[in-house]
Amino acid sequence: xxVAALFFALACVSTAQAQDPxxxxxxxTASQLRERALGDGTGYRIIESLTTEIGPRLPGSEADARxxxxxxxxxxxxxxxxxxxxPVTFPKWERRSERAAVVGAHAQxxxxxxxGGSPGGTVEAEIVRFADFAALDAAPAEAxxxxxxxxxxxxxxxxxxxxxxxxxxxRGRGPSVAASKGAVGFLMRSLSTSRNRVANTxxxxxxxxxxxxxxxxxxxxxxxxxxxxxxxxxxRVRMELDCGxxxxxxxxxVIGELTGREAPDEIVVLASHLDSWDHGTGAxxxxxxxxxxxxxxxxxxxxxxxxxxxxxxxxxxxEEQGLLGARQYAQRHADTMAQHVVGAESDFGSGRIYAFNTxxxxxxxxxxxxxxxxxxxxxxxxxxxxxxxGPDIIPLAQAGMPWAWLGQDGSGYFDLHHNADDxxxxxxxxxxxxxxxxxxxxxxxxxxxxxxxxTTGDAE
Amino acid sequence: xxVAALFFALACVSTAQAQDPxxxxxxxTASQLRERALGDGTGYRIIESLTTEIGPRLPGSEADARxxxxxxxxxxxxxxxxxxxxPVTFPKWERRSERAAVVGAHAQxxxxxxxGGSPGGTVEAEIVRFADFAALDAAPAEAxxxxxxxxxxxxxxxxxxxxxxxxxxxRGRGPSVAASKGAVGFLMRSLSTSRNRVANTxxxxxxxxxxxxxxxxxxxxxxxxxxxxxxxxxxRVRMELDCGxxxxxxxxxVIGELTGREAPDEIVVLASHLDSWDHGTGAxxxxxxxxxxxxxxxxxxxxxxxxxxxxxxxxxxxEEQGLLGARQYAQRHADTMAQHVVGAESDFGSGRIYAFNTxxxxxxxxxxxxxxxxxxxxxxxxxxxxxxxGPDIIPLAQAGMPWAWLGQDGSGYFDLHHNADDxxxxxxxxxxxxxxxxxxxxxxxxxxxxxxxxTTGDAE
Numbered sequence: 001x002x003v004a005a006l007f008f009a010l011a012c013v014s015t016a017q018a019q020d021p022x023x024x025x026x027x028x029t030a031s032q033l034r035e036r037a038l039g040d041g042t043g044y045r046i047i048e049s050l051t052t053e054i055g056p057r058l059p060g061s062e063a064d065a066r067x068x069x070x071x072x073x074x075x076x077x078x079x080x081x082x083x084x085x086x087p088v089t090f091p092k093w094e095r096r097s098e099r100a101a102v103v104g105a106h107a108q109x110x111x112x113x114x115x116g117g118s119p120g121g122t123v124e125a126e127i128v129r130f131a132d133f134a135a136l137d138a139a140p141a142e143a144x145x146x147x148x149x150x151x152x153x154x155x156x157x158x159x160x161x162x163x164x165x166x167x168x169x170x171r172g173r174g175p176s177v178a179a180s181k182g183a184v185g186f187l188m189r190s191l192s193t194s195r196n197r198v199a200n201t202x203x204x205x206x207x208x209x210x211x212x213x214x215x216x217x218x219x220x221x222x223x224x225x226x227x228x229x230x231x232x233x234x235x236r237v238r239m240e241l242d243c244g245x246x247x248x249x250x251x252x253x254v255i256g257e258l259t260g261r262e263a264p265d266e267i268v269v270l271a272s273h274l275d276s277w278d279h280g281t282g283a284x285x286x287x288x289x290x291x292x293x294x295x296x297x298x299x300x301x302x303x304x305x306x307x308x309x310x311x312x313x314x315x316x317x318x319e320e321q322g323l324l325g326a327r328q329y330a331q332r333h334a335d336t337m338a339q340h341v342v343g344a345e346s347d348f349g350s351g352r353i354y355a356f357n358t359x360x361x362x363x364x365x366x367x368x369x370x371x372x373x374x375x376x377x378x379x380x381x382x383x384x385x386x387x388x389x390g391p392d393i394i395p396l397a398q399a400g401m402p403w404a405w406l407g408q409d410g411s412g413y414f415d416l417h418h419n420a421d422d423x424x425x426x427x428x429x430x431x432x433x434x435x436x437x438x439x440x441x442x443x444x445x446x447x448x449x450x451x452x453x454x455t456t457g458d459a460e
Numbered sequence: 461x462x463v464a465a466l467f468f469a470l471a472c473v474s475t476a477q478a479q480d481p482x483x484x485x486x487x488x489t490a491s492q493l494r495e496r497a498l499g500d501g502t503g504y505r506i507i508e509s510l511t512t513e514i515g516p517r518l519p520g521s522e523a524d525a526r527x528x529x530x531x532x533x534x535x536x537x538x539x540x541x542x543x544x545x546x547p548v549t550f551p552k553w554e555r556r557s558e559r560a561a562v563v564g565a566h567a568q569x570x571x572x573x574x575x576g577g578s579p580g581g582t583v584e585a586e587i588v589r590f591a592d593f594a595a596l597d598a599a600p601a602e603a604x605x606x607x608x609x610x611x612x613x614x615x616x617x618x619x620x621x622x623x624x625x626x627x628x629x630x631r632g633r634g635p636s637v638a639a640s641k642g643a644v645g646f647l648m649r650s651l652s653t654s655r656n657r658v659a660n661t662x663x664x665x666x667x668x669x670x671x672x673x674x675x676x677x678x679x680x681x682x683x684x685x686x687x688x689x690x691x692x693x694x695x696r697v698r699m700e701l702d703c704g705x706x707x708x709x710x711x712x713x714v715i716g717e718l719t720g721r722e723a724p725d726e727i728v729v730l731a732s733h734l735d736s737w738d739h740g741t742g743a744x745x746x747x748x749x750x751x752x753x754x755x756x757x758x759x760x761x762x763x764x765x766x767x768x769x770x771x772x773x774x775x776x777x778x779e780e781q782g783l784l785g786a787r788q789y790a791q792r793h794a795d796t797m798a799q800h801v802v803g804a805e806s807d808f809g810s811g812r813i814y815a816f817n818t819x820x821x822x823x824x825x826x827x828x829x830x831x832x833x834x835x836x837x838x839x840x841x842x843x844x845x846x847x848x849x850g851p852d853i854i855p856l857a858q859a860g861m862p863w864a865w866l867g868q869d870g871s872g873y874f875d876l877h878h879n880a881d882d883x884x885x886x887x888x889x890x891x892x893x894x895x896x897x898x899x900x901x902x903x904x905x906x907x908x909x910x911x912x913x914x915t916t917g918d919a920e
Contacts, residue, residue, distance in 0.1 A: 052688045055568025062567065107522065108515025108741070111880065196656040197740070197880035221883040225741070228512045228884075280657070281568070281685070420571065420657035423681040424688075 021451030022370045029448075030374040030441045033299055037437035043295030044429045046074060047288055047350075051281040051424040058278040059318035060092030060249035067274050068252045071290070071315045075256030078294055079301040080313070082259065085252035086332060088317040090324040092249040093117060095201075095278060096242040100187070100216065103236045106229055111219045112187065113199040113279065113419075114243045115171060116321055117206070118215040123148060123185040124238040129230060133169040137177055145182030148237050149174070152223055157193040160386075161348060161410045164417075167191050175215035176206045185239050186215040189223035194415040197221055201277050202418045203321045214241045251275070251317040253325045256294070258301055260310040260447065265336070267310050268447045269343030269401070270296060270439060271326070271392045273319035280422030284413060288427060288435075289346035290315050295432075296439035300447070307447035309341060316392045319347070326392035330399045340401040342446050342453040345390025346439065348408045349416070350431045353438045355407035356380050357387040359397065360455045367451040368404075374441050375406075378434060383407070402453035404446070406438050481911030482830045489908070490834040490901045493759055497897035503755030504889045506534060507748055507810075511741040511884040518738040519778035520552030520709035527734050528712045531750070531775045535716030538754055539761040540773070542719065545712035546792060548777040550784040552709040553577060555661075555738060556702040560647070560676065563696045566689055571679045572647065573659040573739065573879075574703045575631060576781055577666070578675040583608060583645040584698040589690060593629040597637055605642030608697050609634070612683055617653040620846075621808060621870045624877075627651045635675035636666040645699050646675040649683035654875040657681055661737050662878045663781045674701045711735070711777040713785045716754070718761055720770040720907065725796070727770050728907045729803030729861070730756060730899060731786070731852045733779030740882030744873060748887060748895075749806035750775050755892075756899035760907070767907035769801060776852045779807070786852035790859045800861040802906050802913040805850025806899065808868045809876070810891045813898045815867035816840050817847040819857065820915045827911040828864075834901050835866075838894060843867070862913035864906070866898050 050070060057067045068085060075083040093116055100112040103124065127150040128143060130136040136144075136151055153170050156163035175186040190200035199217045206212040216239055218226070229235045254274060260266060272289030276282020297313040317325035330337065342358065356375050358368040372382035387405030389397045397403045416422040446453070510530060517527045528545060535543040553576055560572040563584065574580075587610040588603060590596040596604075596611055613630050616623035635646040650660035659677045666672040676699055678686070689695045714734060720726060732749030736742020757773040777785035790797065802818065816835050818828045832842035847865030849857045857863045876882040906913075 048688070052685060053566050053692070055562075055566065055685075102515075106513050106515065195881075195885060196658070197883065198657060221881075221885050224885055225512060225515075225883070228508065232513070421655075421681075423657065423685070425655060425681050425684055 019366060020370055021367045021449050022445055026445060026448045027374055029303065030445050033440040033444055034377065034437045037299055037440045038433050040299065040433065040436065041429065042298055043291040043432045043436040046291035046294050047283060047427055047432065048424055050287040050290055051283045055281045056278040057274060057276045057282055059090060059251060059275045059321055064251050064275065068254055071254035071274055074294060075254065078298040080256035080258060080297060082257040085254050086329065087250050087252055088325045088328045089248055089250045090318050090321065091245050092247055093321065094243060094246050098216065098241045098243065100237060100239040102229060103238050110222045111197050111199050112216040112239065113201045114241045115175065115215045115217060116201055116203040118204065118241055118243055119212045120242045120244045121214040122240045123214055124236060125184050127187065127226065127235050127237050133174055136174060139181065141181040144178060147183055148185035148187055149178035149183045150226060151188045152227065153189060155191045155193060155414065157411060159409050159411050160407060164191060164414060171202050171204055175204045175213060176210050179206060179210045179213045183213060185213050187237065187239065188217045190217045190219055192220060192414055192419060194421065195220055196421055198419040198421055200418040201279065214239055216241060253317050253329055254315045256297060256313045258297060258306055258311040260308055261306040262308040264310050265339050267312050267340045268443055269340060269396065270311065270313045270443055271343060271345035271390060272315055272347060273325065273392055274315040275318050275320055277320055277418045279420035280416065281424060283422050283424045283427050284349035284416050285418065285422055286347045288350040291432060292346045292435045292439055295436045296443055299440045300444050307444060308450060309447040311443055311447050319392050323392055323395055327395045330395040334399060337396065337399040337401055340396060342402045342404050343393045343396055344404040344406055344442065345393045346435065347390045347392065348410050349413040350427050350435060351409035351411065351413060352431050352434045353378065353380050353406045353408050355383040355386060356405065357383050358404045358453055359402045360453050365455060367449050367453065371442055371445045374445060375438055378438055380438060404442060406442060479826060480830055481827045481909050482905055486905060486908045487834055489763065490905050493900040493904055494837065494897045497759055497900045498893050500759065500893065500896065501889065502758055503751040503892045503896040506751035506754050507743060507887055507892065508884055510747040510750055511743045515741045516738040517734060517736045517742055519550065519711060519735045519781055524711050524735065528714055531714035531734055534754060535714065538758040540716035540718060540757060542717040545714050546789065547710050547712055548785045548788045549708055549710045550778050550781065551705050552707055553781065554703060554706050558676065558701050558703065560697060560699040562689060563698050570682045571657050571659050572676040572699065573661045574701045575635065575675045575677060576661055576663040578664065578701055578703055579672045580702045580704045581674040582700045583674055584696060585644050587647065587686065587695050587697050593634055596634060599641065601641040604638060607643055608645035608647055609638035609643040610686060611648045612687065613649060615651045615653060615874065617871060617874065619869050619871050620867060624651060624874060631662050631664055635664045635673060636670050639666060639670045639673045643673060645673055647697065647699065648677045650677045650679055652680060652874055652879060654881065655680055656881055658879040658881055660878040661739065674699055676701060713777050713789055714775045716757060716773045718757060718766055718771040720768050721766040722768040724770050725799050727772050727800045728903055729800060729856065730771065730773045730903055731803060731805035731850060732775055732807060733785065733852055734775040735778050735780055737780055737878045739880035741884060743882050743884045743887050744809035744876050745878065745882055746807045748810040751892060752806045752895040752899055755896045756903055759900045760904050767904055768910060769907040771903055771907050779852055783852055783855055787855045790855040794859060797856065797859040797861055800856060802862045802864050803853045803856055804864040804866055804902065805853045806895065807850045807852065808870050809873040810887045810895060811869035811871065811873060812891050812894045813838065813840050813866045813868050815843045815846060816865065817843050818864045818913055819862045820913050825915060827909050827913065831902055831905045834905060835898055838898055840898060864902060866902060
């Protein structure tokens with residue numbers, strides 16, 4: 001497939017050059033950027049710096065403020081033309097302590113973690129197992145009332161993250177549905193592909209009118225232990241969660257901009273998020289994205305001249321609890337959203353990029369095709385029917401900004417996602433270089449072009 | 461190597477039969493046992509039962525008593541002729557809570573676990589790093605006084621466990637040496653080969669006259685984080701351990717015996733230990749050994765007749781904190797130790813057995829060689845210069861009992877040893893069958909023989 005894509009790209013350059021929006025000089029520069037990036041350790045060093053010096057960055061925590069100051073200083077040291085912050089206010093959720101145990105004849109501790117958004121509380125009750133969200137959703141209230149709901153959905157390992165998408169409702173809606181049927185607590189098999197004894201957190205939301213219940217996840221070995229115990233008879237579990245919402249906090253989106261030389265008001269967005277969950281140091285989620293996008297911008301900043309358009313590298317605040325930074329950015333910049341040319345986010349770890357696409361809906365979108373051609377030497381395929389906007393790009397795309405997708409191999413991502421194993425040692429330096437190369441090529445060409453990604457089908 | 465060993469064994473059977481202590485009928489039975497064991501799931505089911513129904517089995521905990529009752533019932537259900545317990549009294553060490561964090565500009569939590577035998581206490585101090593035990597041992601007191609000693613020794617992955625042996629003094633003696641030089645706390649890189657965010661506990665001992673200090677281990681990613689932070693300047697750590705010695709407890713060695721048909725007072729010992737550390741469910745350490753030895757005994761019990769000698773399968777109490785059960789067994793049975801013909805312990809997980817040896821020191825110990833021949837079809841080599849007694853065999857061997865070594869592949873053992881990842885899902889059913897087959901063959905032949913393992917060089 002790589003050879004085919006490369007041939008396709010070369011064929012386009014030679015035969016379709018007249019109507020192509022990108023000129024050979026821009027493509028030459030893209031090639032140089034790509035090669036430079038593959039030999040440059042800036043992205044990896046940024047990831048090391050953020051995960052080491054700041055560590056976990058739970059939104060609203062003391063480390064949130066340190067991370068903002070870190071990102072400002074980092075952008076400034078990397079040669080961006082303008083660096084600024086924009087406030088993002090959100091409810092603050094705190095984790096203080098959490099534990100759980102099987103009680104009774106087979107008493108033993110369980111590894112659990114509270115889901116973000118869970119209230120605190122101590123509950124002890126029999127567990128009732130459901131194989132997935134649909135089974136819980138279909139259950140009569142009398143099967144659930146007074147019990148701790150245990151959703152035992154086994155997430156599948158996939159390259160593109162579709163296993164997580166399929167599992168999504170378990171964590172996002174499971175606790176609310178369980179509470180609405182009278183459950184006293186909620187416990188889920190972690191959305192994880194790891195057999196390690198770590199539990200995966202993540203946000204959950206309770207519907208209006210539903211009284212929240214303590215909600216937690218347990219590791220895969222613990223979930224399987226519960227299944228084995230259930231084969232022997234009823235199982236009672238005690239969960240003690242000390243956590244919950246506690247006032248408001250104001251954090252900041254941190255933005256580094258390279259000012260475009262001809263069309264400075266036209267903006268290409270490279271996004272990541274600065275916050276993380278609190279068990280690991282957020283190395284793959286999402287210090288990797290921060291490092292990759294900052295380094296890509298840094299490489300473009302080192303070129304002899306700025307691209308035509310402006311490049312905004314944005315480290316968003318509080319992605320994890322509902323894209324808060326991105327939503328507030330979209331609101332604040334609503335009046336210039338039409339000048340946001342395209343945006344992409346790196347928020348899927350540091351696995352290599354294998355695919356590219358944009359939201360442009362033309363049968364043959366020449367600019368997307370040309371960028372794909374410049375990415376092909378990295379083994380990246382143009383997959384015009386796949387992908388979508390990264391999480392923080394969604395609110396901007398909803399406001400009309402076209403998106404680009406640089407699809408990473410996420411096969412190993414959910415071994416680490418939202419759990420304590422997400423630490424710097426899991427990041428591969430060469431994979432990061434590969435990612436930086438792809439983002440540098442993409443952002444340079446998107447910012448250098450004078451063509452649009454908006455096409456007939458786009459909302460305007 | 462397997463083919464060579466097999467050839468050697470066959471050659472011995474045909475040419476050296478006259479002086480060989482084991483008769484063809486006994487060897488035929490061994491072959492049958494071996495094949496039966498390879499198709500039998502008893503060992504795996506025992507491991508599942510112990511890890512699921514009892515879970516972690518810290519000596520002196522509530523689960524210790526449940527484990528003793530479980531083991532008695534299990535021996536009885538498996539067809540042993542006599543099942544009994546023998547009391548084992550020891551000081552009880554309790555773990556209540558533990559946490560640690562880097563404080564200051566790079567504040568962040570650390571994953572730690574108290575070492576067994578550590579006192580409780582809260583200490584906050586600068587850390588001082590040593591590459592290994594020797595460096596700490598050689599350090600002047602003024603380099604250590606008032607600080608938290610951080611021993612950053614990276615244990616090597618090895619098949620035979622020699623990496624752990626080499627690292628041993630770090631945990632066993634490191635805290636005492638640090639305390640003797642005036643350190644206020646001790647933190648070590650876990651003796652682990654896993655990159656997961658789990659810390660490995662294990663016993664430590666303070667020398668007489670040394671005031672104990674809080675002592676803990678941290679995960680490999682955390683240890684590497686500390687190294688990165690130290691590159692940036694001094695690092696202060698706060699450790700809060702709530703744990704310590706608390707009175708005495710009486711547990712029990714649990715013994716199942718098959719009574720020998722001709723020489724019932726001659727005893728072959730198959731050992732494992734019933735206790736475990738408290739983070740995992742002690743699946744590889746040592747429910748595997750319990751399952752393997754109980755199942756081997758069970759298979760021998762199903763033969764049409766008992767072996768000549770008696771077989772004692774012993775699930776020892778409190779191996780983890782100093783071989784307490786085995787030591788007290790050796791004392792209690794001192795007067796019959798000369799009738800303990802040979803003993804072997806399964807306490808190295810459930811990896812396949814690749815080697816066999818005994819303490820017999822004859823140039824050509826015919827019985828050992830014949831047993832090795834019967835083990836050869838399992839891919840087990842006779843390695844006359846290697847191995848040694850399993851931990852619980854040591855006190856008995858010191859009292860004069862010969863030992864046998866069924867050397868397991870421990871390449872993956874220290875990914876799980878003494879940490880939370882040591883759970884049932886890590887045990888492979890076929891590997892367990894292989895182990896049971898080897899132990900069944902060994903114990904049958906050792907008990908059926910009328911030759912001795914004691915040889916000229918042995919203490920009598």
